[in-house]
Amino acid sequence: MSGHSNWPEWIYVGVVVALMVWVGAEAWEAERLIEHVPEGAETIIVTGQQWFWTFEHEDGTKEIGELHVEVGKAYKFEIHSKDVNHSFNIHDYVVLMDAIPGRVNTVWFAPTEAATHDIQCREYCGLIHYNMRATLYVEAPSS
Amino acid sequence: MVLELQKPRPIWQIMFSTHHTDVGLLYLITSLAFLFLGGSLALAIRAELFLPGAQIIGDAMTYNRIFTVHGTTLIFLFILPFASSVGNYFVPIMVRYKDMAYPKLNAIAFWMIPPAGALIWLGFADFTWYATPPYSIISAPGPAADMWIFGLKILGISSVLGAINFVVTILKCKHPDMSIGQVPLLAWSFLSSSLIILVAIPTFAAALLMLLTDRLGVSGFFNPAMGGDPIAYAHLFWFTFHPEVYVLVIPAIGMMYEIIPRFSRKPIYSYNSGVFAFVLLSIVGFSSWAHHMYATGMSFTEKTVFMVGTLAAVPASAMHVFNFIATMWNGRIKFSTPMMWAVGGIALFFSAGAGGVANAAMPLDFTTHDTYWVVGHFHLFVMGTIAFGSIGYLYYMFPYVTGRMYNETMGKVHFIMSFVGTVLVFFTQHVLGLYGMPRRVFDYPPIPEWIAMNQISTVGAMIIGVSMAIFLANMIYSSGKGKLANTEDPFGLGGKYYYPFEAKNPSH
């Protein structure tokens, strides 16, 4: 099968490898920045259970199925589950983190505009998984 | 002639035979039966999602059971048995041996599949094809879940037995005059995928047992309420099943290596590169499993390692695409049905891989993970690449198996409709994922973009459904009444292109 020189394939493989290095480097850099939770972020405890979300703010107030936050602040979510795996997702802000019983996962975000967004569960969790939804209200600063 | 054409015999003679072509036929018929069964479930899923609200499937539980059995069926009861069928027919011939190395073991490996399929179908479990704990331990209803676990256990053993047989047949039984460097790429694909099976499957086999004892309440390996860890299961599962995706795809690539050079009437551009890419993929494929777990709370370092491992495997897949295109380049291509399927499959293979790279880049995966994007991604492989390669190969081997020709026009219509359908279903599902629609949902809110994309996707699925009916009619009619094939050169390619390796079965 051989006998002819194979330089086009070497060039091609080189290009693919270079592309992969580039994708990897960009992804690494972006993820490194995203992982870094800003100083002074407010903690919100998120609890997933079949089939709804509960949110607990730092001051102890609790919300079920709704989450109210303010523009301009950074929030750190501490994600728990009471039963099976779920995944906490605010798609518009690319917030995605699994809720796994026995673990606490964290993820953060800083809303930029007053608006409402969907919160959903993105990990299969049984019967009503399709409707394990909540609403995020991003409001103008109160003070 | 490659395959021995046998006179019609009573069905029980075939069923109790251990001859490799008979076992191949049994695998073939079983896999096609499950293709149609699993495919019907897909049509039910797509019909349900055509509009928000309950459509044809009354409740979420039934829906969840349907997509679980759909996925399990098409991966384990269609793709794998189909590959085993092709391997049974062709590997012994390609290495010039009279049969598989262990014919009885071969028949046993096949006969494990029907009971496993029955367990999966009669149980109809709902915990998705990953059976993730703790849902699968504390929430999933039995006995369906337990039947699924036993079904998969049996299929795993069957896979391992089949893999041992292929490895021994290729390495130990090949004709003494033939060096390993002369074994055709299709046989190499079975060697590589079998070696992957032998390394990968035991891990999941162990996890399944642990899952079962957890369900029985006597252990708590994966149950946090008993001090266990669900993430441990995810690692064991994906350590098996990321490599397993290469087990699925490598034989299909091997089939394309048979079709592409022949219908291009040129030798393969680089045999060595094909072998190298298979071997490389079987090794590097083990370094990427946790790319399915970026959102489970892994550390930055872990995520980086698995991203690098995933990206490292991409050149090996890309080399096959190059090899195919370089083989076709300046060839006298004949677009008979098998060639159309193979070329279409390569195009979809390329698109699927591009989407995979986006998943692998960790920040992007937080957009795509567990959305319809992922459903689109892997279906471009399982449907677009593997089913396309397999169906193309089925048309290609049809004259050798039956002695008759299929209907060429129907074969081409089947291809065109399936290709258009596949693009409509799975490209739109990528977009749907970007809009944020989660996978595994029975219903969805009436967001206009979601509705539009779901409708296109459903229409595409129905087009595929119709094309598959044409396919079935063609296969059934032509195997009994099709015109007799010229088995020396059924596709009119000119004999010397037919079998470059001069592989003749000495016993025939």
Ligand code: HEM
């Ligand atoms: C270029 C090569 C490939 C790359 C870079 C790649 C990458 C990925 C990544 C990163 C994921 C995880 C996505 C997520 O859940 O967020 C994924 C999922 C998946 N891939 Fe691939 N992949 C490749 C090839 C394949 C092949 C050849 C198959 C063959 C069948 C395959 C089948 C799957 C399946 C079944 C899943 C999803 C499993 C599930 O969640 O149910 N992939 N792929």
Ligand SMILES: [Cu+2]
């Ligand atoms: Cu859920």
Ligand SMILES: [Cu+2]
């Ligand atoms: Cu994977």
